[in-house]
Every structure is written in structure tokens, then in C-alpha cells.
Amino acid sequence: MAAVLLAMNWLCKAYVVLAADTLGWGERGPLTYDTQQALAANFLQLGRSLAGFAAYEDLRLAAFLKQLPATDASKIAAVGFSMGAFRAWQLSALTDDIQAAAAISWMTTTDTTMTPGNNQLRGQTAFWIVHPGLAASWIIRISPPLLHLSLRFLSRELRIS
Template identity: 30%
Template sequence: MSQNVVSNQTPPSKAEQRKVLYQLLGRLPDRQRPITVKQISREETDELIIEKLLLDINGQELVPAYFTLPKKAKGKVPVVLFNHSHFGQYAVGKNEFIKGRPEMQNPPYALALARAGYAGLCLDSWGFGERSGRPELEIFKEMLWKGQVMWGMMVYDNLRALDYLETRPEIDNKRIATMGMSMGSTMAWWLAALDERIKVTVDLNCLTDFQALLEDKGLDRHGIYYYVPDLLNHFTTSQINALIAPRPHLGLAGSLDPLTPLKGLHKIDENLKKVYASEGAPQAWQLKIYPVGHLETAEMRQDILAFLKKWL
């Protein structure tokens, strides 16, 4: 066939691309199944209300979570769906949101967000926190046998968390953001790509270009949960993130971070600049690279809160 033949085929719409991306996530529970929630405890400090919840959202395993609210909140408030990181520290999970971790700045994000006027929600992901009874690899293998994808089940829980947030009377449903570090960063951009209810996205230290990671022989740097069957035959990292446009999206990365090869970061940045410009929102995409490794610096924290203040 001549190389000069121009295809008249219409590129797939974002809705069609989202459908394909979601289908790659394996056999998932019904998105319409009822959600039930039990409040385990409620704690108040001078600045913060912390509810510990137990959610039945997937029908297979109960999901512990923290919901937080500024103590002096009046009327409906914006909310941040916070996604915890991995670090091979399975016992931490959602406690990262409330208690922080050494790789992140103080105060922990629950309090930092409350001081900025935001509510927050953070789930224990599969294999973490109060769900850490079984090894990650065992969960992955069992799910694989059942036609499930571990990452898909993790994403599903957080998509249903958005459904739950819409039922909270305190929440302004038109002002929902998502963010996270490391594994939580990847979760943030997947969620925003799949669900337009998320209006602002912040990913910290895991905007990894898949091809650059392959070229860098770096696949072992990410956990087994990260790998979605058949993904590379359909999407690049840039193509998934393009589904977020033109909604505001801040990526933060360390130039010395082995999880995000620098060549790949530049490729994503170049691609998304074009996408956001073509959709009339060139200022809504930002990638900031700092001379650090896999951690959050004080400057990063300042930039994240400023981005949320501007766009959320």
C-alpha cells in the first residue's frame, strides 16, 4: 500500500479511549453495585475532624478509609481524594495521609489540606494498611487466575470512592481533586484519565514513561501491581494523561529519581504541552522537575498547595 494514502478514519473520542482503558483493567465488579459505609470512629482536634470508615464498595473485601474535614468548615467544601504510596511498607497504607511519612513533608496531608480548606479521603489499597494480611504477589497471582488485574481492582476502589464522596453533604461535587506520591501518583493520573468528575490532578514522583522505563531496563523498580496486561499495545503514558486535558494537571518529579527516567519525563512534557495547547488550556498542564530523588521537598509541597489554590 502506498505510504501517501491518507486515512479517513476518525480518531477515537476520549469517551471511546476511556472505555478501552477501563476494559484493560480486567474483570471488575459492577460499577453500579450499592455502597454501604460504617463509621468506626470520629475524632476532633482544633483544626481537623477525622472519621475512620469501613466501606463495602467492591463486594469482595471491606475497605478501611479516613475521611477528613476542616474543623471550621462552613457550607460545601472542595475535596481531595488522596492516594497513598507504596515504598514496600505495606503496614502504612492510609496512615500516610493522617500521620505522614519520612519521605514526605510535614504536616501530613490530612492536616495540610484541612488548613487550606479542603476535605480529604484516603483508602487502604489492596494489600496495604488494614488490608495487608496477604503478600502483594499472592494477591496478584490469585487475581490473575480469576481474570482480574490487581491495578484494575485498586483503580476500581478509588472510582467507587468518588461515588461515595458524591453522597457526602459536606462536599462540593464540582470541586474534586486527586493526588498522591509514588504509587499514589500513578493512581492519581489513572483516575483523572478515566473519570471527568476529577477537576484537578496532582501527581508526585511517578509520572513514568513506559517506553523510557523499558529502555532503561527499569521494570523491577516498580511493584508487580503496576503492570496491566496488553497496556502497551493500546496506550503510552502520554496518551493516558492526554485524557485528563484540558483539566488542570500538575506533575512533580525528581531528576535523580530512578522510577521516572528523565528522558521519559521530557517526552511526556512535550506531548502534553501540545495536547493542552490544542485544547485551549496551555497553562493547565505543568511539569516541574527538581534536583532530588524519590521524595517530597518543601518546595514541592509549596508548589502543590499553590496549584490546588489556583485551580480547585
């Protein structure tokens, strides 16, 4: 609900809002655990990754929105919930085309993801967020967007001005 409220607020301010489903989610799914493992293995054997594929798709979506005649290039936002929160954050770090981003309920924390038996160590989450060969020090140096909201576990009504 918070993602919808933020997106509607930005839309009222003439922002174009990007909120995309990745392969296997929403209308592009479902992707079962076994199918996801096979897809990730095929990407890796081709020298690519699911994380890179999702990042590429998001960059192309942002570029597409920017070139639309009705788009004000200074008013493009990204919003996401759970895994989409990671993607909104990542996209806002990868391109200056995104001027605002909202990462809502970003899945989990590193310590719980790295617990034996959890998604990061079994594949699933790791395939979507780990970019093989990309140095962590490079990621930290990426400049943040002008506005970035990270909301987690909202327990009361979100008021946006």
C-alpha cells in the same frame, strides 16, 4: 510533604481530597513480594487484575465522596505519592468526578522500569499499572482533569497560592 501541602491547600478551598492506600500498602499492608505474586496470579486466573481492582476501588471512593451531603461535586481532588501518584493520575483520567489531581514523585520512568531485573519485568509494578486488554490508544484519548500537577523530585520548598 508536597502531597500534604497540596491537599491542605485544596482543603482550605473546600475541596474534598482523596488519597487512598491500595491493598498491601499503608494500613492495608504489608504485602510481601511472594504474596503479591500469588494475589496477582489469582486475579489473572479469575479474568481480573490488580490494576483493575485498584482502579475500581478508586472509582468507588470518588463516587462515595461525591454523594456525601457536605461535598461540592465540583471540588473533588485526588492526590498521591509514588504508586499513589499513578493512582491519582489514573483516577483523574477515568472519571469526571475528579476536578484536580496531584501526581507526586510517580515512582520511575518507563525506560528504567523496563530495565531487566526491575519491577515492571519481574511482576510487582506491572501488576498494579498494566490493564490487560486495554488498548493504549484508548488511554491516550481520555480527557485530563481541569487541573493536574505532576511534581517530581522536589528539592526546595513548594509554595502554593
